[in-house]
Amino acid sequence: MSLVDASSLTAEQREDVRAIYEGAFPAELRAPFDDLAVDRMLVLIDDEGPAGLALVRDLAGTTWTFLRYYAVGRRGRGTGSAMWRLLTERLAADGRTRLVWDVEDPEEPGLSPASVDEHRRRIVFYERLGGRLRPVREYLPPHDDGHAPRLLLMDTPLADEPEPALRDLVETVYLRRYGVAADDPAVRRTLAASALL
Numbered sequence: 001m002s003l004v005d006a007s008s009l010t011a012e013q014r015e016d017v018r019a020i021y022e023g024a025f026p027a028e029l030r031a032p033f034d035d036l037a038v039d040r041m042l043v044l045i046d047d048e049g050p051a052g053l054a055l056v057r058d059l060a061g062t063t064w065t066f067l068r069y070y071a072v073g074r075r076g077r078g079t080g081s082a083m084w085r086l087l088t089e090r091l092a093a094d095g096r097t098r099l100v101w102d103v104e105d106p107e108e109p110g111l112s113p114a115s116v117d118e119h120r121r122r123i124v125f126y127e128r129l130g131g132r133l134r135p136v137r138e139y140l141p142p143h144d145d146g147h148a149p150r151l152l153l154m155d156t157p158l159a160d161e162p163e164p165a166l167r168d169l170v171e172t173v174y175l176r177r178y179g180v181a182a183d184d185p186a187v188r189r190t191l192a193a194s195a196l197l
Helices: 011-024 033-038 079-093 113-128 166-178 185-193
Strands: 002-005 040-046 049-058 064-072 098-104 151-157
Touching (some): 079 098, 098 166
Antiparallel strands (some): 002 040, 049 064
């Protein structure tokens, strides 16, 4: 297995990656595939071709990276865990010190039992690989697609560095990922609900 930049793929391989992406996320949680080119897409290649993708964005002014999408096309073979190891090793080798991402909250009102189960399994998967669910409440950043699910914030260190204050983590993600300043009511609501003010 290897993790390669999407720019090195053939047209056929790109279509395979598109199918993995579209199969992994419901339409309301997906940005148009061609719009993903604004970020760095890393693709897992195995003996059968593209097997997964990770879409990442370095958070300007930091050594942190935000994980926008993570999807595996062939489940149940350890592919997701293998891709995670390759991804975190690659980012660490590039000098990145922290990987941050958000996940759908399984406690969001109105979810179907299947969605609750899927959201919980996703969190457990990340925790098994070293991800940490942060004690952040009322985290509702704007999404590229206009959909606003209730989210939770996760991270994992990629290097031995001092642990950032949780408030700094929250404010940095809002600003550097979503373009929302610390004095915005959405950020203030999150900080207040998380006892960070």
